[in-house]
Amino acid sequence: MTTWQAPAWSVRPEPAGSPAATRLRRAYYAEVATRYWSRPATTTEVDAGTADDPRDRLAPPSGQFVVGTYGGEAASCGGVRLLDGVRAELTRVYVAPAARRTGGGGALLAALEAAALGLGARELVLDTRLDLVEARGLYVKHGFREIPAYNSGPYREIWYGKALLPA
Template sequence: MTNTSPRRSDLWAVATADVTSDEALELLREYFYDVANRYYRLHFGREGAPEELESGLADSPSGDLVAPDGLFLIGRHDGAAHSCAGLRRLDATTVELTRVYVRPALRGTGGGARLLAAVDEGARALGADRIVLDTRLDLVEARALYLRNGYREIPAYKSGPYAEVWYGKELGAPDQQVR
């Protein structure tokens, strides 16, 4: 007997979006609050105060995640916006992945993998053959997601207060990718 029920990841669809839309801004705020509060809990034993979080969000603009040198993606689960990711061009062949977020209630449903597959497509559309990113060591779920989806640790390509580990992925033609 064949199982005809949809796979969990079949409920996900990802498309480019306006980074200034209400949905995008809501997801970006949730992303920032999630990663910032994890940092505050780890290093200070407390949640970030609302004014600290809002100040940090204001200091981390996403306005460069637009054409022609960037893009912003929103992932929809069963039609509702629940994930996001952004790309920005670093040079003629390299883009940087940033703002990767899946709402906690939907982690483990295939949304992260579907989002990263769309990131690959978006990077190719920007003319890139390489994606790089930096992240923190404590963001273990994100790091595992990157490794499961073809990213490998690379030497630091930039520095920053929250950059503790760096990943890269070489993009071949879509039919050459290992799934």
């Protein structure tokens, strides 16, 4: 997979269980849980929430996980996994708060789109919550459009999709 770069950003494939990826996935879960519960998530809650992460499905041949570095520090992550022969799903997309508005979100999405294409996908889909406004803004800015629900669950409130065009 190609390394994607934006000024001061570099995004590369990395195992979802690596130390940097684990730290970022835990930060992602802590942030989304804190927003959902309107109070800081506890370490026990983060442990429980990340125990069900789909790490085994975020590795080739059915998926990919990436980590973005900003100024030499791991500051973003995301995964893509095949749902079927043409659709791949984005998951665990996260940019650390201190690194937001620096181009990292776009570099992260570009790397994930390239990974999805490499897996044979022609469409990217995702689900998210309405309160995750920064993420929703990032997706719309990069060509995602609201689509009908393709799954269900307590934390799924809005769905997005994007057709992928081979480079």
